[in-house]
Amino acid sequence: MTAPQTISRFQVENMDCASCAAKVDTAVRRVPGVSDVSVSVTAATMTVTHAPDINLRALARTVAALGYPSKLVQAVGDHAGSGHAHQHERSDRPFWSSTKARLTIASAVALAVAYGVGHLRPSIAVSAFLVALAVGLLPIARRAVLAALAGTPFSIEALMTIAALGAVIIGATEEAAVVVLLFLVGELLEGFAASHARAGIQGLTRLVPKIARLERNGELSEVPADSLAIGATVLVRPGDRMPADGVVTEGESAVDEAPVTGESVPKRKAPGDPVFAGTMNGDGVLRVRVTATAEDNTIARVVRLVEEAQESKAPTERFIDRFSRFYTPAVVAVAALTAVLPPLLAGADWSAWIYKALAVLLIGCPCALVISTPAAIAAGLSAGARRGLLMKGGAVLETVGRLTTVAFDKTGTLTRGRPVVTDVLPFGRDAAVVLSLAAALEAGSSHPLALAILARAAEAKVPVPPAGASAAIPGRGVVGRVGGVDVFLGSPAAAAERAPVSPEQAAAIAALTEAGKSVSVLVAHGALAGAIALRDEPREDAVRGLAALRSAGISAIMLTGDNRRTAEAVGAGLGIEVRSELMPEDKQRIVLDLKARGAIVGKVGDGINDAPALAAADVGIAMGGGTDVALETADAAVLHGRVMDIADMVGLSRAVMANIRQNIAIALGLKAVFLVTTLLGVTGLWPAILADTGATVLVTANAMRLLGWRGAA
Structure with missing residues (x-):
C-alpha cells in the first residue's frame, strides 16, 4: 500500500530564471521524505509532495540558504486534494x-x-x-x-x-x-x-473587487467578495465590477468583458446570460446568482492555468x-x-x-x-491569456505554430450556435404583418426558434399583439387567435394540411429549405400568409478567420454531425471543405486519418461532443466563454469564441x-x-x-x- 502523501505550496522569492528553479528543485529533491517537486519561476512558487511528518520549516531553510527565501502559503492535503486552501497574495513591494x-x-x-x-x-x-x-x-x-x-x-x-x-x-x-x-x-x-x-498575468487577480453587495432576505449587506457562496445573489450597480462568476437573474446592462476575454465591444446582458468576475457593469443594475467561488472563478482559473x-x-x-x-x-x-x-x-x-x-x-x-x-x-502565454487565448504549456504553444490543418466543428464554433431569422417571405400580406403575427404566437416561449423570431420582431420594431387560446401542437407547430383571426405557425407539411399551397409558394419554401434553412409557415384565416426562414448563421468573423488561416498556409475542414444540406450551405458560404452527418467517433477517425497522412492537426470544438477528436488532435482547442469545459478539456481555449482567434493563436505561437x-x-x-x-x-x-x-x-x-x-x- 502506498504511503500517504501531502502536498505543500511555498512562495519563493528571488527566483528569476530557469537556473534558479533548477537549483531549488535539485536541493529539495534531496531532502528525505520529498517525493516530487514542481517549481514555477513565473508564479514564484514551489509545490512539494512529501511525507506528512516532514519538517517543512527545515525544508524552507534549505531553500532560503540558497538565496531564495520561502514561506509556506498553502497546505493542499493528499493527492486527491481536499478542497481549496487560501492562496496568500504575493508581495507588491518595489524590486529595489x-x-x-x-x-x-x-x-x-x-x-x-x-x-x-x-x-x-x-x-x-x-x-x-x-x-x-x-x-x-x-x-x-x-x-x-x-x-x-x-x-x-x-x-x-x-x-x-x-x-x-x-x-x-x-x-x-x-x-x-x-x-x-x-x-x-x-x-x-x-x-x-x-x-x-x-x-x-497576476494583475488580472486585482480586477475582482474586494467587496460585494450581497442580497439576503430582501436586505443588502456588504461582504468580502471571496466569501460569496455558490447560489448567493449579489447586486451589481452601474460602474461596479462583477464580484464573482454568475448568471444574470434580473436586469439588463452592457458589460465590458475586455479585461477577461479581450472583447473590445461591451456585451449586452439579460436574464439567463453568464457574467465573469472582474468584468465592468455598464448602464444598468443587475442581480446576479453566483455560480463559482472566488478560487474557481474565471480569472482565478485563467491565472492558475x-x-x-x-x-x-x-x-x-x-x-x-x-x-x-x-x-x-x-x-x-x-x-x-x-x-x-x-x-x-x-x-x-x-x-x-x-x-x-x-x-x-x-x-x-x-x-x-x-x-x-x-x-x-x-511572455507569450501571458500575452495570449490577457486576450482570451489560453494554451496549456510551452509544448502546446510551440505546436500551434506548426499546424498544417485545422478541423472545425460547425454549431457554436464556425456558427453562432443559435438560429436567427434570415428571410421573411410574405404570401399576399405585408412582411411586417407576417412577422408580427408569428411573434404574437411565440411570445413567452423559450424555444430557440421562438426566441429568434421574437428577436427579429424587436429588431424590426413591429408590434406584437396579444394572442389568445395559444397552444403548442407537439411536432407540428403552435396555434392561437390574434386580433380575432385564427393563426397557425408550424412546419410546411403541417401548414399544407390547414391551407392550400400554390406551386409558386411550394417552390419558394423548397428553395429556402434547399439552402439549409428551417422554414416555419404562417397560416392566417385559412390561407398561407407567409414563411419565416431561420438558420444558425456563421459567426461575423468566420470568413475573415478562415482566410487568415489560409494565408498562414493552414488548410481548414468542417466536421459536423448536422445534416448534409445545412452543413454544405454553411460550408459554401465560408469556402470550407465539409464532412457532415458525423458521429463523435467519425470525427476522431478523420482527425487520425489526417495525422496519418502527415498533417499536424488542430481540432476546434465545444469541448463536449468533440472530446474524442479534441484528444486525438495534435492540439485540441475549445471554443467557449470561460466554462470549465472550455478551460479544462482541451489543450487550448479561446474565451470569446471568435474564429479569428484561432489564426491569432497561430500568429502568437510563430x-x-x-x-x-x-x-x-x-x-x-x-x-x-x-x-x-x-x-x-x-x-x-x-x-x-x-x-x-x-x-x-x-x-x-x-x-x-x-x-x-x-x-x-
Missing part, C-alpha cells in the same frame, strides 16, 4: 527594496568608497578593493557552496566566485570588485524583468535545459585548458592566460542561454518561436564574439561579465516585447 537590491547598493557604495580611498591613500588601495569585493562576493560564494552541497556544483554563483578569486590571485583585485558589482546589477535587472512578466502552463516545458526549452547541463561543465573545462595549455606547451605567460581563462569562465555563464526560451514562452530563435542567437552570438576577442587579448574581465549580463538583459527585454502582442482579432 529586495535583498538583491540592498546587496547591489551595498556593493556599489563599497566600490565607490574603495575608489575614493585608493585616490587619497594609494598605498592601501588594494585592501580597500578587497573589502569592496568581499561585500559583494561573500554572499555569492556562500550560495555557491550551498548549491554545490545541494547537488548543483556548476552554478552561476560558482563560476562567478572562481573568476573573482582567480582575479585576486593574479593581482586584478580592482577589476574583480567591479565584475562582482556588474554581476549583481545583472541579477537585479533579471529580477526586475521576471517580476514585470509575473505581474502581467497560465501558471501551470508556464511550468510545462516546450520541446525547445527541454533541449536548452539538457544542453546547458553539458554546456556549463564544458565551459569550465575550456577555461581550465585556456589557463594551462598555452603556458605549458608554448611557454606563454601564466598570469596573462589565467586572466583570459577567467574571462572565458565569465563569458560562459549560461544565464542568457537558459532564460532565452522560458522568458519568451512565459511570434514566440521567432523570438526564441532571436534570443538564442543573441545569447550564443555575443558569447562567441567575446570569446574570440578575449583569446586574442582585445577584451578582458569587465567586457566578459558585461557580455553575459548584457546578453541576459537583451534576451529578457526581447522576450518582454511579446507582452505587447495584440493580434488581429
Whole structure:
C-alpha cells in the first residue's frame, strides 16, 4: 500500500530564471521524505509532495540558504486534494527594496568608497578593493557552496566566485570588485524583468473587487467578495465590477468583458446570460446568482492555468535545459585548458592566460542561454491569456505554430450556435404583418426558434399583439387567435394540411429549405400568409478567420454531425471543405486519418461532443466563454469564441518561436564574439561579465516585447 502523501505550496522569492528553479528543485529533491517537486519561476512558487511528518520549516531553510527565501502559503492535503486552501497574495513591494537590491547598493557604495580611498591613500588601495569585493562576493560564494552541497556544483554563483578569486590571485583585485558589482546589477535587472512578466498575468487577480453587495432576505449587506457562496445573489450597480462568476437573474446592462476575454465591444446582458468576475457593469443594475467561488472563478482559473502552463516545458526549452547541463561543465573545462595549455606547451605567460581563462569562465555563464526560451514562452502565454487565448504549456504553444490543418466543428464554433431569422417571405400580406403575427404566437416561449423570431420582431420594431387560446401542437407547430383571426405557425407539411399551397409558394419554401434553412409557415384565416426562414448563421468573423488561416498556409475542414444540406450551405458560404452527418467517433477517425497522412492537426470544438477528436488532435482547442469545459478539456481555449482567434493563436505561437530563435542567437552570438576577442587579448574581465549580463538583459527585454502582442482579432 502506498504511503500517504501531502502536498505543500511555498512562495519563493528571488527566483528569476530557469537556473534558479533548477537549483531549488535539485536541493529539495534531496531532502528525505520529498517525493516530487514542481517549481514555477513565473508564479514564484514551489509545490512539494512529501511525507506528512516532514519538517517543512527545515525544508524552507534549505531553500532560503540558497538565496531564495520561502514561506509556506498553502497546505493542499493528499493527492486527491481536499478542497481549496487560501492562496496568500504575493508581495507588491518595489524590486529595489529586495535583498538583491540592498546587496547591489551595498556593493556599489563599497566600490565607490574603495575608489575614493585608493585616490587619497594609494598605498592601501588594494585592501580597500578587497573589502569592496568581499561585500559583494561573500554572499555569492556562500550560495555557491550551498548549491554545490545541494547537488548543483556548476552554478552561476560558482563560476562567478572562481573568476573573482582567480582575479585576486593574479593581482586584478580592482577589476574583480567591479565584475562582482556588474554581476549583481545583472541579477537585479533579471529580477526586475521576471517580476514585470509575473505581474502581467497576476494583475488580472486585482480586477475582482474586494467587496460585494450581497442580497439576503430582501436586505443588502456588504461582504468580502471571496466569501460569496455558490447560489448567493449579489447586486451589481452601474460602474461596479462583477464580484464573482454568475448568471444574470434580473436586469439588463452592457458589460465590458475586455479585461477577461479581450472583447473590445461591451456585451449586452439579460436574464439567463453568464457574467465573469472582474468584468465592468455598464448602464444598468443587475442581480446576479453566483455560480463559482472566488478560487474557481474565471480569472482565478485563467491565472492558475497560465501558471501551470508556464511550468510545462516546450520541446525547445527541454533541449536548452539538457544542453546547458553539458554546456556549463564544458565551459569550465575550456577555461581550465585556456589557463594551462598555452603556458605549458608554448611557454606563454601564466598570469596573462589565467586572466583570459577567467574571462572565458565569465563569458560562459549560461544565464542568457537558459532564460532565452522560458522568458519568451512565459511572455507569450501571458500575452495570449490577457486576450482570451489560453494554451496549456510551452509544448502546446510551440505546436500551434506548426499546424498544417485545422478541423472545425460547425454549431457554436464556425456558427453562432443559435438560429436567427434570415428571410421573411410574405404570401399576399405585408412582411411586417407576417412577422408580427408569428411573434404574437411565440411570445413567452423559450424555444430557440421562438426566441429568434421574437428577436427579429424587436429588431424590426413591429408590434406584437396579444394572442389568445395559444397552444403548442407537439411536432407540428403552435396555434392561437390574434386580433380575432385564427393563426397557425408550424412546419410546411403541417401548414399544407390547414391551407392550400400554390406551386409558386411550394417552390419558394423548397428553395429556402434547399439552402439549409428551417422554414416555419404562417397560416392566417385559412390561407398561407407567409414563411419565416431561420438558420444558425456563421459567426461575423468566420470568413475573415478562415482566410487568415489560409494565408498562414493552414488548410481548414468542417466536421459536423448536422445534416448534409445545412452543413454544405454553411460550408459554401465560408469556402470550407465539409464532412457532415458525423458521429463523435467519425470525427476522431478523420482527425487520425489526417495525422496519418502527415498533417499536424488542430481540432476546434465545444469541448463536449468533440472530446474524442479534441484528444486525438495534435492540439485540441475549445471554443467557449470561460466554462470549465472550455478551460479544462482541451489543450487550448479561446474565451470569446471568435474564429479569428484561432489564426491569432497561430500568429502568437510563430511570434514566440521567432523570438526564441532571436534570443538564442543573441545569447550564443555575443558569447562567441567575446570569446574570440578575449583569446586574442582585445577584451578582458569587465567586457566578459558585461557580455553575459548584457546578453541576459537583451534576451529578457526581447522576450518582454511579446507582452505587447495584440493580434488581429
